[in-house]
Amino acid sequence: MSLPSFSIKRPITMLMIYTILILLGILSLIQLPVELYPNISFGEISIIIEVRGGIPPTEVETLVTKPVEEAVGTVSHLEEMLSISKEGESTVVLSFEPGINMDFAALEVREKFARVKNKLPKEIEKPIIAQFKRSDVPIMIIAVTSLKRSTEEIRKIVDENVREAIRRISGVADAEVAGGRERKILVEVDQRKLAAYSISLERVISTIGVNNLNLLSGDIDKKKEKYLIRAIGLYKTVDDVKNIPVSTLPSGTIIRLRDVAAVLDSYLEPTGYARVNVRPVVSIYVQKESTANTIQVAHSVEEELKRLKETLPKDLHITITSNQADFIKKAIDNLKVSLLQGAGLIMLVLAYFLIRLNRRLLILTSLLLVATLFLPTKLLYLLLLGMMIASIAIDKIRPVLIVTSAIPISVIITFSFMWAMKLSLNFMTLFGLALGVGMLVDNSIVVFENILRKNEEGLTGIPAAIAGAEEVWIAIWASTLTTVIVFLPMVFVGEEIKLLYGGVAWTVTISLIVSLFVAITVVPLLASRARFSIADIPKGYGKTGVVGLMKAVYGIQKRGVLFFMRHRYRILGYAAIAFVISLFLFTKLGMEFLGTTEQNKFTVFIEMPTGAKLDVTNDVVKRVETLVKEIPEVKTFSARVEPWSSKVYVELVSLTKRKRSVSEVIESLRPKVEKIRPAFIYFEEEQEVGTKEIILELFGYDYNTLREIAISMATRMGAVKGFTDTKIRMREGRPELGLKVDRKKASLFDMSVTDVADMVHAQMRGLRATLFHTESSEIETIARLDEKYRKTFKDLHKLILMNRDEDKIY
Numbered sequence: 001m002s003l004p005s006f007s008i009k010r011p012i013t014m015l016m017i018y019t020i021l022i023l024l025g026i027l028s029l030i031q032l033p034v035e036l037y038p039n040i041s042f043g044e045i046s047i048i049i050e051v052r053g054g055i056p057p058t059e060v061e062t063l064v065t066k067p068v069e070e071a072v073g074t075v076s077h078l079e080e081m082l083s084i085s086k087e088g089e090s091t092v093v094l095s096f097e098p099g100i101n102m103d104f105a106a107l108e109v110r111e112k113f114a115r116v117k118n119k120l121p122k123e124i125e126k127p128i129i130a131q132f133k134r135s136d137v138p139i140m141i142i143a144v145t146s147l148k149r150s151t152e153e154i155r156k157i158v159d160e161n162v163r164e165a166i167r168r169i170s171g172v173a174d175a176e177v178a179g180g181r182e183r184k185i186l187v188e189v190d191q192r193k194l195a196a197y198s199i200s201l202e203r204v205i206s207t208i209g210v211n212n213l214n215l216l217s218g219d220i221d222k223k224k225e226k227y228l229i230r231a232i233g234l235y236k237t238v239d240d241v242k243n244i245p246v247s248t249l250p251s252g253t254i255i256r257l258r259d260v261a262a263v264l265d266s267y268l269e270p271t272g273y274a275r276v277n278v279r280p281v282v283s284i285y286v287q288k289e290s291t292a293n294t295i296q297v298a299h300s301v302e303e304e305l306k307r308l309k310e311t312l313p314k315d316l317h318i319t320i321t322s323n324q325a326d327f328i329k330k331a332i333d334n335l336k337v338s339l340l341q342g343a344g345l346i347m348l349v350l351a352y353f354l355i356r357l358n359r360r361l362l363i364l365t366s367l368l369l370v371a372t373l374f375l376p377t378k379l380l381y382l383l384l385l386g387m388m389i390a391s392i393a394i395d396k397i398r399p400v401l402i403v404t405s406a407i408p409i410s411v412i413i414t415f416s417f418m419w420a421m422k423l424s425l426n427f428m429t430l431f432g433l434a435l436g437v438g439m440l441v442d443n444s445i446v447v448f449e450n451i452l453r454k455n456e457e458g459l460t461g462i463p464a465a466i467a468g469a470e471e472v473w474i475a476i477w478a479s480t481l482t483t484v485i486v487f488l489p490m491v492f493v494g495e496e497i498k499l500l501y502g503g504v505a506w507t508v509t510i511s512l513i514v515s516l517f518v519a520i521t522v523v524p525l526l527a528s529r530a531r532f533s534i535a536d537i538p539k540g541y542g543k544t545g546v547v548g549l550m551k552a553v554y555g556i557q558k559r560g561v562l563f564f565m566r567h568r569y570r571i572l573g574y575a576a577i578a579f580v581i582s583l584f585l586f587t588k589l590g591m592e593f594l595g596t597t598e599q600n601k602f603t604v605f606i607e608m609p610t611g612a613k614l615d616v617t618n619d620v621v622k623r624v625e626t627l628v629k630e631i632p633e634v635k636t637f638s639a640r641v642e643p644w645s646s647k648v649y650v651e652l653v654s655l656t657k658r659k660r661s662v663s664e665v666i667e668s669l670r671p672k673v674e675k676i677r678p679a680f681i682y683f684e685e686e687q688e689v690g691t692k693e694i695i696l697e698l699f700g701y702d703y704n705t706l707r708e709i710a711i712s713m714a715t716r717m718g719a720v721k722g723f724t725d726t727k728i729r730m731r732e733g734r735p736e737l738g739l740k741v742d743r744k745k746a747s748l749f750d751m752s753v754t755d756v757a758d759m760v761h762a763q764m765r766g767l768r769a770t771l772f773h774t775e776s777s778e779i780e781t782i783a784r785l786d787e788k789y790r791k792t793f794k795d796l797h798k799l800i801l802m803n804r805d806e807d808k809i810y
Helices: 003-009 011-031 057-072 102-117 151-167 191-196 201-210 238-242 294-309 324-354 359-371 377-393 395-404 406-420 427-456 461-492 495-529 547-566 568-588 614-629 662-673 703-718 743-748 753-764 793-797
Strands: 044-050 078-086 089-096 128-130 140-146 172-178 183-189 214-222 225-232 245-248 254-256 261-267 273-276 282-288 316-323 601-607 634-641 645-652 680-685 767-773 778-785
Touching: 003 011, 003 461, 003 495, 011 406, 011 495, 044 057, 044 102, 057 078, 057 089, 057 102, 089 102, 102 128, 128 172, 140 151, 140 294, 151 172, 151 183, 151 282, 151 294, 172 294, 183 191, 183 201, 183 238, 201 245, 201 753, 201 767, 201 778, 238 261, 273 282, 273 614, 282 294, 282 634, 294 316, 294 324, 316 324, 316 634, 316 645, 324 395, 324 406, 324 427, 395 406, 395 427, 395 495, 406 427, 406 495, 427 461, 427 495, 461 495, 547 568, 601 614, 601 662, 614 634, 614 645, 614 662, 662 680, 743 753, 753 778
Parallel strands: 183 778
Antiparallel strands: 044 089, 044 128, 078 089, 140 282, 140 316, 172 282, 183 261, 214 225, 245 254, 273 634, 601 645, 601 680, 634 645, 767 778
């Protein structure tokens, strides 16, 4: 029994099969992740370690980067390891082979890193190990403001309540906070009093730390129970810190910390600023993991913010100033509408050719056709549903439903295969569906037209449906395979091409194969049971109310063929010339891996000379903000000011409300910012996939030679047409004073170079003595000299050093 015959003679079986497949498709559609482009990020894990105290890049590389590289360099399936060492920060980026499970890779990296963590300097902050790059544009920027609180107070609330809550969300790699100043417990030590009591700063730091502990001290039995003995020593208030003894005089007098230092619950000096539309705020920059879905992560963050608003003070205002998910959802919705419009167009076109249309109905359907271009998505759904119901209810237009049933059935069933193959709803897969929609009815038209031909020959009902379908099913199989064979090879090419364009190939292939089965099962089944007479169907496919138009087309075609036959050699010559010209023009076409998408956003990068003070950088960023504010197309902008490298994230109004593209806006701004010195300012349009950068990496062991080569190459590349913003990522070393230690003299006092460096570091920059625990967070306790003793170069010469016996060395 052939498939068409089986479907007609077993209608209940076919109904159950397609009902199950359609339900699976609907359930799969609900669970399919939505994103703009397929995730082609090959597995990358970043280890980011910030180091307090302004350690220079060379020491960061020696003390932090290299030990980390040695520890994690042996993880499985590692393809490449890249490290960046800069002042106060070490970044190691691990690239893995395509296709491996990144969750297991991350676990192995954490395991390897844990072995070396305790060997790193104690000044390191909490390391970040996540699947993202620090250079990635944040998917969301959140601004927190208040009319009643300072930015420092807001920062304290954000650090204690908001940041960690966002970091815990699945898919979030990091949530960085900028603006305000960090809360710290500052121990500002008086150098003269320390010298007077012969107390070293190292003893102060050590004493603060060893007194801030809860330690298990044993256990004891009491009747039938065993009690643990725990020594309770954690600081509960700042006064507890002030009152700890740091020394005892020979007379028995106890010297407490408050006698030699001021202990303050205060804030560190600002390390950066954050502003939205020039207004100071506390901003949270949310980075997602490279393999996470942008829309899902953004939705989870939004839900968490709604929950947090109920617990945070009422005067705090949390605003999402930038959200990549908004653009992605809008772009995907537009593509969905295009898909629906395509389906509607097909139904209307088939209506022209399958039924007799009078003038009024012709005008009405034409108006509906135009309306689909402007209707909202929900109304478009209702319109298509209404057309399908009308097709069922009205005998005369029932043939339209029979033929177009291939579209919804094939598309919905395709969703279940997409879910099984772990594809997502993105630009590529929806493009594949939209591309296939026009071809989905081809097989159904052929089968239905042949069934009509059998009706004209005298067969009716079931015999006509079986005969009509069986006669053409081999032909449509061959026709479908010729189309499939064009797209299917995409899934066998390189990994990156496969990840990006494989969705197009699979959706077109699957939907066409499903439509083939629909054409040889559903169409004959419906045609055999549909109640329409041959009088309702015009004789000869296409002889309908538009027959006049078709006759004109046929007439033009006939005259054209006769003309070409009379001048065949001349026409062949013209065709050959056109072919050669087309080959030449093809070589002039621009080529790129993926076309750019207008995303309404761009970033202004502001690079300052190494060593520039924060206030100087802030003034430059303010000048850039003023220029950005003057752009009429700007919707909102957020500035993130850091000592040497700052950013301004700019969002424009939608494309329908402006005349200039993002590139044109950037080009109008470029000559203005070039006048701002000494900053190097460049721009980058937001890209969902890939980048417009061309990166050349130079490898070697001599930094001076590498720098000379890089400058030479940058100069030559900057002269190439089409290149803008040529930059060298390697920075000059920060201006510094060399502290040369006389080893012989130091040895007389039983001191090493390390001892001297640590003492100077502790007094000038401060060291973390301990962590002050509150109910919601841990606050660093920083001990250092009072500011009046560490302000100028002269103060450096006046530092008092002490050896292990606390003998003073001037």
